[in-house]
Amino acid sequence: MNAATPAAARRDALPERYQSYRHVWVFVELERGTVHPVSFELLGEGRKLADALGVELAGVVLGPQSTATADAVAAAFHYGADRVYLGEHPALANYRNEPFTRALAEFVETYQPEILLLGATTLGRDLAGAVATTLKTGLTADCTELAIDGERSMAATRPTFGGSLLCTIHTRGVRPQMATVRPRVMAMPEPDPSRTGSVVRHELRIAETDIITKVLDFVPDVRTDDVNLAYADVVVAGGMGLRAAENFGLVRELAAVLGGDWGCSRPVVQKGWLPAERQIGQTGKTIRPRLYIAAGIKGAIQHRVGVEGADLIVAINTDPAAPIFDFAHLGVVADALEVLPALTDAVRRRLGVPAPTG
Amino acid sequence: MDAVYDQEPDPNEGAARGLNLVVCIKQVPDSAQIRVHPVTNTIMRQGVPTIINPYDLFALEEAMRLRDQYGGEVTVLSMGPPMAEEALRRALGLGADKAVLITDRRFAGADTLATSYALAAALTKLGSERPIDVVFTGKQTIDGDTAQVGPGIARRLGLEQLTYVAAIDMLDRATGEIVVRRRAEGGLQVLSSRLPCLVTVLEGVNEVRRGSIDDMLRAARAEITTWSAADAGVEDLQKCGLRGSPTVVKRVFAPTPREESAEMVAVDHKRPKQIADAVLDLIFAHQPKLEAQLEAATRREVSR
Numbered sequence: 001m002n003a004a005t006p007a008a009a010r011r012d013a014l015p016e017r018y019q020s021y022r023h024v025w026v027f028v029e030l031e032r033g034t035v036h037p038v039s040f041e042l043l044g045e046g047r048k049l050a051d052a053l054g055v056e057l058a059g060v061v062l063g064p065q066s067t068a069t070a071d072a073v074a075a076a077f078h079y080g081a082d083r084v085y086l087g088e089h090p091a092l093a094n095y096r097n098e099p100f101t102r103a104l105a106e107f108v109e110t111y112q113p114e115i116l117l118l119g120a121t122t123l124g125r126d127l128a129g130a131v132a133t134t135l136k137t138g139l140t141a142d143c144t145e146l147a148i149d150g151e152r153s154m155a156a157t158r159p160t161f162g163g164s165l166l167c168t169i170h171t172r173g174v175r176p177q178m179a180t181v182r183p184r185v186m187a188m189p190e191p192d193p194s195r196t197g198s199v200v201r202h203e204l205r206i207a208e209t210d211i212i213t214k215v216l217d218f219v220p221d222v223r224t225d226d227v228n229l230a231y232a233d234v235v236v237a238g239g240m241g242l243r244a245a246e247n248f249g250l251v252r253e254l255a256a257v258l259g260g261d262w263g264c265s266r267p268v269v270q271k272g273w274l275p276a277e278r279q280i281g282q283t284g285k286t287i288r289p290r291l292y293i294a295a296g297i298k299g300a301i302q303h304r305v306g307v308e309g310a311d312l313i314v315a316i317n318t319d320p321a322a323p324i325f326d327f328a329h330l331g332v333v334a335d336a337l338e339v340l341p342a343l344t345d346a347v348r349r350r351l352g353v354p355a356p357t358g
Numbered sequence: 359m360d361a362v363y364d365q366e367p368d369p370n371e372g373a374a375r376g377l378n379l380v381v382c383i384k385q386v387p388d389s390a391q392i393r394v395h396p397v398t399n400t401i402m403r404q405g406v407p408t409i410i411n412p413y414d415l416f417a418l419e420e421a422m423r424l425r426d427q428y429g430g431e432v433t434v435l436s437m438g439p440p441m442a443e444e445a446l447r448r449a450l451g452l453g454a455d456k457a458v459l460i461t462d463r464r465f466a467g468a469d470t471l472a473t474s475y476a477l478a479a480a481l482t483k484l485g486s487e488r489p490i491d492v493v494f495t496g497k498q499t500i501d502g503d504t505a506q507v508g509p510g511i512a513r514r515l516g517l518e519q520l521t522y523v524a525a526i527d528m529l530d531r532a533t534g535e536i537v538v539r540r541r542a543e544g545g546l547q548v549l550s551s552r553l554p555c556l557v558t559v560l561e562g563v564n565e566v567r568r569g570s571i572d573d574m575l576r577a578a579r580a581e582i583t584t585w586s587a588a589d590a591g592v593e594d595l596q597k598c599g600l601r602g603s604p605t606v607v608k609r610v611f612a613p614t615p616r617e618e619s620a621e622m623v624a625v626d627h628k629r630p631k632q633i634a635d636a637v638l639d640l641i642f643a644h645q646p647k648l649e650a651q652l653e654a655a656t657r658r659e660v661s662r
Contacts, residue, residue, distance in 0.1 A: 101513070125509075128509075129513075161387075218548070219548065282503070328620040331620035332625060
């Protein structure tokens with residue numbers, strides 16, 4: 001099949017106009033005055049890509065002229081950016097697709113990065129899809145690994161087929177190469193408060209009157225049942241091996257004595273036993289706790305990619321052939337319904353926590 | 359009642375007066391039943407049933423609710439192989455009014471950029487008869503999980519892009535204003551926007567109806583409009599399918615097991631208490647800092 005090779009090579013070749021595209025960019029997600037931590041995680045990852053390519057790492061900050069915006073610029077440097085492209089405009093005060101898409105696409109067209117990374121948050125996904133379409137470039141969602149191959153091409157690995165396999169995707173013939181990464185998938189780098197860099201201010205000509213969509217209000221979530229899975233130090237989760245929704249009390253109790261949070265696997269949510277906000281895995285929350293206890297969870301790939309960042313994974317499952325034992329550090333072949341309450345009790349005894357009364 | 363329209367009796371009453379709503383749906387393999395061949399690492403598709411992407415059902419229901427409230431019609435649109443007709447027929451059975459399938463071998467292998475190109479062409483054609491008010495999509499598909507096709511369509515057609523919509527609070531047909539609640543980090547954004555727009559619907563925000571017997575009978579007999587790329591008004595075939603896709607999959611693989619296999623805790627004939635103690639010993643042996651942290655937390659708790 002040699003005949004196919006030159007044609008494929010021609011198709012893959014980067015047209016002249018994109019060959020000068022250089023540097024790695026991270027979109028710094030500033031919403032309601034706060035930078036989303038995923039942006040710092042991406043700066044850490046972007047730093048590695050930039051070093052591999054021998055280029056600069058830049059952050060893109062879009063927001064109103066404010067101290068929060070200035071703080072985001074400083075933070076981008078602390079987390080590894082060499083340069084920040086800054087767009088300040090009153091229309092960028094609250095996230096809306098139109099002004100942010102226009103601004104980011106204009107930045108890209110003006111300064112021409114070869115790679116652009118965004119967090120796979122609701123904001124990041126809303127923006128990335130629109131910007132990639134505007135630029136007619138490739139966008140790979142929810143990457144779990146990013147690397148550079150021999151030809152300056154970004155190899156973006158992500159789960160595929162509902163999380164049953166992984167695939168590596170490249171962008172051919174166009175730049176920038178865009179990717180989104182979910183929060184907590186990449187490690188949080190250590191900030192260096194002494195680091196600084198250069199700021200490129202770009203004047204945006206946006207007229208508020210041209211923007212149709214207006215933000216009328218923001219209704220904060222009522223946090224009666226605070227879910228802090230993504231950033232918890234200890235996470236306990238249950239799967240179908242717990243056999244019934246009511247048995248999740250055992251998961252909650254162990255999480256409580258360990259001072260952690262709790263969750264479940266995807267089938268549990270699909271069964272309607274627990275709400276989606278408790279789901280751990282590729283389409284749910286990605287976690288990076290010090291300790292993760294998976295009880296009665298089989299360990300499908302889509303679950304694995306959501307928990308692999310945990311320092312210690314303990315799996316409890318009756319099936320010794322369950323895939324979870326392929327990536328757990330500690331394995332217990334036993335019934336989670338028996339081991340969970342025994343573990344809760346063991347922790348209480350060890351730490352001297354009195355058993356609850358009443 | 360809409361005074362503006364009151365004076366114009368029209369043979370096509372309901373449809374011509376009401377909203378023109380299009381829901382983009384995708385036929386996907388039922389992921390719960392996908393198996394990977396243990397040796398070749400390929401997806402074993404044989405015998406895997408297909409379903410309408412579950413997220414799309416919330417979009418369909420939301421569109422039908424608008425139709426039921428304001429009048430008009432709901433068209434379901436899908437790009438896929440000829441067998442995707444089944445998914446469209448099922449959507450008709452749930453209560454959609456019309457169905458259009460765009461199918462062409464040249465659409466095969468499309469990534470999200472090429473998919474939004476083909477769908478945008480079909481939507482332009484659908485809208486040429488009567489302007490579309492709202493294009494709906496699900497929040498994402500369960501096979502691709504990208505959430506990129508909706509924004510792609512919005513951008514290509516110049517529609518207002520309203521993603522992750524949890525509720526449509528208001529729609530004023532006279533002014534074209536629409537107010538939605540959109541899921542954002544830590545809360546809901548209340549947005550005012552204008553038709554025509556693209557809405558991607560968050561999961562679980564409505565209860566998807568079961569089709570009536572009438573709808574099911576109608577669906578079984580219904581003619582599903584099938585368009586090739588040319589029929590759909592696709593102008594540039596270079597932008598379709600594999601050719602029009604800037605992203606290429608270079609490798610598909612199963613993750614390798616961790617190099618060191620899991621340390622298994624001996625369980626034979628042991629009581630849960632003994633197993634639990636052994637597990638806890640090992641946890642704290644691996645994570646001594648965690649034990650110190652928990653002890654400190656407990657002391658604080660007890661001394662309070």
